[in-house]
Amino acid sequence: MTPEKKLLFIILLFGVALFISLPANFTLFDRKFTRPDLDLRFGSFEIKKNFDLIFGLDLAGGSHLVFEADVSGIPDSQRRESAIEGVRDVIERRVNLFGISEPNVQTSTFAGKDRIIVELPGIKEPKEAIELIGKTAQLSFAEVSGEAEEQTLIPTDLTGADLARADVTFDQTTGKPVVTLEFTSEGGNKFAEITGKNVAKQLPILLDGQVISAPVVQEQITGGSAIISGEFTLDEAKTLAIQLNAGALPVPISLVEERTVGATLGAESVERSVKAGLVGVAMVLVFMVAAYGKLGIVADLGLIIFGVLTLALYKLIPVVLTLPGIAGFLLSVGMAVDSNILIFERFKEEKGKRPTSDALEVSFGRAWDSIRDANIATLVTAFILANPFDWSFLHTSGPVRGFAITLALGIGISLFTGIVVSRNLLRVFIREEKK
């Protein structure tokens, strides 16, 4: 490929990246533009993607919660592990009740402490969420013994763990809301046994020892599913279903960390960092022209291409952008021009020794060794910070990771723009000059 063809390819790539990196709506010269989302169809194959930046909790607003599980009651390490998995599943179910888009629940173990990290983007009332998530709530079914005046409740071995799901439906004849229960196969057997013993009696459902519902058994129920009917309002039925679904945590948990950022503060942070970024980039652009003249313009073009490509990649991968992530990006802008500076300094030296176009090629070749070795060292650090394999002895979440990911991406792309883009730009310009 000739440098001109490569340049054409770069321009094409730049165009595509520019399209992706544009905001969804923007105004230019008093005209409003809307960037369409990608919606391609090849027969039955369909690609649909909206190119929006994804912001992390600190920019979009939301809550980051860390719970610690108390597993002191379980000495066996294998059962402890499954208990933690159980906790995660229950929390996931509880979180899903809030109808938040893309909640994230993960476990982390360090130095004998078991943690569950819960991320709730865009949540307005974190207090309620914390209360519901943290409820140790023990759900169980109880038998009633004794006569009307001195009834006692005897809990059975049928618990929340035996319940597969609960839903709200409507009775087909009366049109009233009812709650349907579906048991696991083991739970179904237990339920059949218990209902067989208690026909025409109440079978109270207890949550943390409190009766939340006390349906009367009409007949023995063997199918593994049941219906609780009664004088429910729709809201009552929903609440009951939520309580039943949320089940019980296998072990108690406590909140050890909370970070909540309001949406307004997040938006302000974005605005400020964008401003800081623009000012910084402008200074770098001016500096490069001041220090290297025409060569500086080439470096600036490379830098602009770098910025657009990076933004496009954030959207394509997608990278969840956090405040430290933005800092990582801005930092990589500063580092992106480094390969250009290395080459230009080398070029100044070599120009005295040989013809210009040779000097250029020699400079690129010689500078490459140090660019490669130096950037690999930076990538190694970024790798350790990003901890992609989730090694439990390193940081597994939070700002460190966001920063490392954008820094690593920045270095990767800067190698491309620093070497491929500026090199071909320079080749073409120098050839033009010779003519």
Added chain:
Amino acid sequence: MNWMKFRRVYFLISGAVIAVGVYSLLTWGLNLGVDFKGGALIEYKIEKEISTEGATAKIEEKGIAVTSVQKLGGETYLFRLESVDNEKRESIKGVLQEVGGSVEELRFENVGPSIGPELIKKTIYALVIAAIAILIWITIQFKSFKFGVSAVLAMFHDSLVLLGLYSLLGHLFAAEVDFLFVTAMLTILSFSVHDTIVVYDRIRESQKKLGGNLYDLANKAVTETFVRSINNSFTIIFMLVALALLGGSTIKWFAIALLIGTISGTYSSPFVAVPLLVTWEEIKHKISK
């Protein structure tokens, strides 16, 4: 230029900066933030202007210990308190509503005391693993253990400079050590080594072509990479200064920490790593004689 002749001066300058830092570390320690110490950090937007002393007194009446209240400008205030639960959180908001009208919680961070030690451990692991990885990488690429060791020592020099000066900033301007500081600390490692490798690369290249002793090669390499080092640091400094001045309160100290690290990293490559290398070679020479 005979840079290596003034090795003692460079070691003295580094020694002095580190001595100030270590003195500050020993006297005042680090100003640990909630990430390490545990406690709560709440940013409120309060409609009416409130007196920070008055608000502090009223909150303490409720039995909640207040570490500090800081006006961030506009209508926003930053409260640092002991670790609070939901009940206390509500009662603080109640107190502020009494004195300030409508109150909005912009940011709420509450960290239990058990998180800090874990953070420190993980950070030390990350530091050690990064240092070993870089040591191995340089030793392989430059086929010499002393190149690797000198680079890693320069790296620790930068970490120590940052830690010490940040302790001083913590004492003078209440700069807090938080999660972001840890990130800055680890990033500095890569910065430092990035610059060092560029100088090393020149030594390696001249060694292949011209041969000669390390002392002269080092002088030549430092001269050849000097302008590049300064110019490159300028571009990074531009970005960081913009971030420190315009980026907002959350990111300001992070940018300043990176700034200290960048300057130290730029200095330490020609003036710590390379002189160490030359000194090492000299000592080896003397012993073999």
